[in-house]
Amino acid sequence: MATVYHALVLNLHQPAGNLETLLARNEWEAREILYALDRIPRSLWNFEDTARVHLSLSGTLLETLSNPAFQERVYGIVKCGDLLWHLQNRRLFRILGTGYYHPVLPLIPPADWAAHLERWQGIASHLFWRRDFPGFWPPEMGFCMELIPLLRRLGYRYVLVDSEHVEPVTPMRWEEIRYRPHLARHGEAEITVIVRDRELSYAQESGMDHGWFMYEVHERVKHCDFPPLVTTCSDGDNGGWFRNSSYRGNFWGVFYQPLLETVRRGETEVRPTFIEDYLDQYGAQGEVRVRTAAWNTGWHSGIGFTQWTGSQAQKDALRRVHETSQALHEALRRAGPPTPENAAIHHRLAEAQWRLLRAETSCNFFWGEAWVSRCHQDLDDAWRHLQPAG
Numbered sequence: 156m157a158t159v160y161h162a163l164v165l166n167l168h169q170p171a172g173n174l175e176t177l178l179a180r181n182e183w184e185a186r187e188i189l190y191a192l193d194r195i196p197r198s199l200w201n202f203e204d205t206a207r208v209h210l211s212l213s214g215t216l217l218e219t220l221s222n223p224a225f226q227e228r229v230y231g232i233v234k235c236g237d238l239l240w241h242l243q244n245r246r247l248f249r250i251l252g253t254g255y256y257h258p259v260l261p262l263i264p265p266a267d268w269a270a271h272l273e274r275w276q277g278i279a280s281h282l283f284w285r286r287d288f289p290g291f292w293p294p295e296m297g298f299c300m301e302l303i304p305l306l307r308r309l310g311y312r313y314v315l316v317d318s319e320h321v322e323p324v325t326p327m328r329w330e331e332i333r334y335r336p337h338l339a340r341h342g343e344a345e346i347t348v349i350v351r352d353r354e355l356s357y358a359q360e361s362g363m364d365h366g367w368f369m370y371e372v373h374e375r376v377k378h379c380d381f382p383p384l385v386t387t388c389s390d391g392d393n394g395g396w397f398r399n400s401s402y403r404g405n406f407w408g409v410f411y412q413p414l415l416e417t418v419r420r421g422e423t424e425v426r427p428t429f430i431e432d433y434l435d436q437y438g439a440q441g442e443v444r445v446r447t448a449a450w451n452t453g454w455h456s457g458i459g460f461t462q463w464t465g466s467q468a469q470k471d472a473l474r475r476v477h478e479t480s481q482a483l484h485e486a487l488r489r490a491g492p493p494t495p496e497n498a499a500i501h502h503r504l505a506e507a508q509w510r511l512l513r514a515e516t517s518c519n520f521f522w523g524e525a526w527v528s529r530c531h532q533d534l535d536d537a538w539r540h541l542q543p544a545g
Contacts, residue, residue, distance in 0.1 A: 165391030211292035214255030
């Protein structure tokens with residue numbers, strides 16, 4: 156049997172303050188989320204020889220889990236410090252870089268991209284005791300080619316994108332597009348693109364068993380004349396499939412652990428892998444372009460970002476985000492480099508900036524108009540700091 160490499164990616168995100176609010180208003184849901192997070196390393200302790208999992212954790216989730224007050228509040232439910240410690244196990248996990256407040260990057264001002272990415276690297280390097288994060292997870296898989304120079308400047312080797320938006324520049328077959336890493340270029344910068352298989356990822360999110368997965372993978376890659384890399388990506392803390400506390404009814408007990416046992420017995424051509432290990436051995440082939448879009452969300456394809464821009468209220472909030480960002484960056488330009496004389500101004504601008512960044516979180520727009528007011532609240536606070544600084 157020819158080896159089929161499988162890269163498993165799980166996205167973990169909770170907006171700022173969400174777990175605290177759920178603990179107060181809907182404790183069981185908060186417990187389900189915390190149990191789902193804590194279950195990840197616990198499910199893999201006995202599979203260090205075979206398990207390979209990539210995790211993207213938003214900055215707001217890391218901020219919550221590392222907050223001493225929150226850790227004390229949930230003591231007896233989950234030991235957050237132990238959870239963060241176990242996620243440092245490089246035999247099992249690779250941590251992917253992302254944006255701190257989980258914004259849909261193509262929808263927010265490019266002037267704010269670096270602040271989201273650099274802020275995430277700051278908290279992640281502190282909590283995970285490393286600075287090397289070779290892979291990047293765009294929140295909501297919202298990607299555009301203009302991101303490539305920034306990603307390369309910040310040290311990222313590869314970025315994950317959705318299969319529906321990959322357009323070959325180099326001629327290649329369907330299976331080559333999906334199951335091989337490629338290069339994408341913007342100006343003088345280039346980055347390796349890892350392609351998420353949309354249909355298999357949807358099954359991963361919704362529920363599948365290892366037998367179906369192995370058969371489906373075999374059928375999809377049977378015409379590959381190269382070592383295929385099958386990449387599946389989904390949320391890892393949302394939905395009953397991941398939150399179900401019974402191992403007979405969740406992702407780990409029904410799918411991943413049985414898959415790992417089958418791998419261990421040598422009864423399948425599927426081999427879990429870390430993406431960088433595959434790249435070190437086989438590299439990237441061919442050039443592609445990636446359309447500006449996001450991953451599929453329920454009934455939306457990700458094209459046009461309809462999930463986040465479908466109503467006038469969503470559009471108005473995003474327009475105000477751009478106006479606030481422009482005012483902030485103009486104020487920063489006028490203030491000049493920080494000095495003892497302008498320290499008060501820079502403090503106010505820093506207070507305005509983190510509120511602007513938090514206003515840009517994808518969740519403020521994902522739920523139709525239900526959370527748009529949260530965006531406006533943060534923007535109102537940002538303007539209160541901006542005006543005295545101006």
